[in-house]
Amino acid sequence: MISNLRRSVPSRLGLVITFGLAALAMIYLSYSLPRLLPGDFVTTMYSSSNVTLTAEQEAALRAYYTEEPGFGHYLVKLFRLDWGFSYAFLTPISTLFFSALPWTLLLLGTANVISMIIGFVSGVEAAWRPNSRLEKGMVGGMTIIEGIPEISTGVILLVVFALKLQWFPAAGGETAYAELSLYAWFADVGHHLALPLATLVLAYFPGNFLLTRNSMMMVIKAPFVTTARAKGLCARRVRYGHAARNALLPLVTRFGLRLAFMVTGALVVETIFSYPGLGTVLFNAIQVRDVPVIQAIVLVSSLMVLMIILGLEVVYRMIDPRIANAH
């Protein structure tokens, strides 16, 4: 027990140091990379505008908008949770970030959870019936759907369900400024969510299915599954309690990484459906070279990747104790 503890403390400390250094590197990259973009805010905002600036006016604007406090200052501000101001809106970036975040979480979080559950269950069931017509049909079907890009699915859904049938709205996350009761507002948000959500589910679900099915195919041949069957356990328990649990790891990794890239992961869908979200905020910020906003979103996005990878380490140990004992 004590020797286990002695072994695990340096190992965990090493993990923390590794992740800490990676976080510092990401903070530096989030600071420096947006500065390498060609063009600057004043040029982007004014050079093709209705306003024609003289050299003096341009210099005054550039002095107003460009601040170069250096990386040290940036780091200090970060530790104070001060994200700075957006050049374009002249409002705190945190306000902008947190007004877009709930929409991203709603769309991508829901899409990931739904596609994971459906993909997992259908993958396990298909693998349990190898070479059956159902399994072959599903593998063929899912391979085809997996090959269809989100942009095509989104446009097809938009044309059929928004334009032709008019069952769903074509744009937005809600009916803007509609005076609705709380229940009606929830329904309205759900109504607007349906098409972008269906697009993402159709994009994510086939991959989850194929991954689970392939992983499961290998697990069901393992001796412990045969043992479970021989013990006389019911088929569902063997499938899910013994086999599927061990086939879950790749899917958990995929789910985690999808969540990690949640910030920018739905830009295509957000654009097609004019759905609000962090992807659109980042895209707009890049277009006008709103450097403080780009920095903040890139930083949060990269730190999320780190945190989720760290979280996956814990989840792996819970799902598969062999990993915990591997050291």
Added chain:
Amino acid sequence: MKLCTKMICKSFLLLVIMVAFMGTTGHAAQTRIKEIRIADSKGDWGYPNPYRHYPRGPGYIRMSWVFDTLVWKDDKGYIPALAKKWTYNPKLLSFTFELREGVKWHDGRAFSAEDVVFTIDYFKKHPYGFVPVESVSGAEVMGKNSVVITLTKPYAPFLAYVGGTMPILPRHIWQNVADPRKYSDPKAFIGCGPYKFIDFNKAKGTYLYKAFKDYYHGIPKAERLIYVKAGKPLMSLSTGEVDLANIKPDMAKPLEKKGMVIIKNLRGWNKKLMINHKKPPFNNRRFRQALAHAINQREIIDKAHRGFGSRASFGLLSPDHEFYNPNTPTYAHNPAKARQILETLGYVKGSDGFYAKDGEPLKVGIMASNITEAGESVADRDGEVIKRQLEAVGIHVNLVNLEQATTDGRVKKWDFDLAISGHGGLLGDARILNRMINPKFTGSVNSARFGENKQLIRLLRLQIAEMDTAKRKALVYKIQEIYADELPAISLYYPTSMAAYNPKKGIRWYYTKGGISLGIPIAQNKMSLVR
């Protein structure tokens, strides 16, 4: 097998039920003129006050609902706004504006002549890009309701650039504001326009305004005015989600079938080929003329825009402008003439069909990007068509498609050969010629920034100082002739600009004569909801 099928069916059913459940909910019931919804593909154009809106047409329009100007324009020309009448005294170099009585700010305070004087002083201290006030020496209150604005020198664009564009600020709010860009108090949005600003959601790109009940022209027609972000105007109009949207010309027929009214703008926006006339061979006027002969404007319109558009004048000003010179030099598509000019410049055609001079092949680079036209990002294939046209003449072309911000940055630094760009304002005041030619305006990437022809620069200076319309017109005629001869940039075509609206709301939308303010070609004139 059955169990498996059931489980998969259940999973799908769950999604279908959720979707169907959501499908049963409808939109909020819309009553007539309870609200007007306008679609915009980009959504965010900044906060609607002079210092916080984006310096583009859609940003100015969002502000114009809240802040009024001394005069305004409708589809026929200038109309009174905060000023009932105005006169110009050439001896004193002054405009006298007789102001309307009984005008109120959104906070209930009375509007006065002092507010106008304050606004001019404030814009002198804190410049607002849309309103250049360097031509104004000062303003003073005369009598109870009159303001006299004195000019430093005769300034012909005054009515367009100051009287008809300058949003009047309430002195009681702004007098203590030291940094107007960072002033974000709700009071920063108190104006005396027809609508009160209520909300701007940055993430969703939506705006909400409410009718100002004490507006001096009477209560606006719609209680609420809402801007929504909608990337597909055809769908949003068809489904009734919005009442007005800019559309692409090929959407016109299907929308007309659905009962929408289609309006078409005059030719006020041009796509043009920027030329780096600072470096050889582009610094040679004859070479630029050879390029003009090599380019087939009609083919660009037909191939890259399915025929929607018209050929541009080489003199920059639109043929629909009152000062347009019909005798502006033109360059018919004539590859033989282009080749002949190149040969007179010493270029020799090689066996590969391409020209070279002193052993150096004639190579040019073209930068292309998606250009924002009237607030909408427009993808096109102009670069590809022009590349083929120049290559057909014998010029090697390296076409590079870049993001607009990168293109702008390189054009600004003169780090290019040819670049495809575009701008509006061609129906507004002829000062646009100064903005798009004079090298004094270094901040624009659409401007040719061409100072090599001294006569042209002199005429540009003279035309904005000429208060006599006939004399000014003659100067502008000459400017167009010289510009078309020099070709510091080549205007290519005017895209067909259209909007569609739902007539069931009882609102008539229109394009403003000369464009809103400085010439903004967007059919969202506030007078549509006022009179």
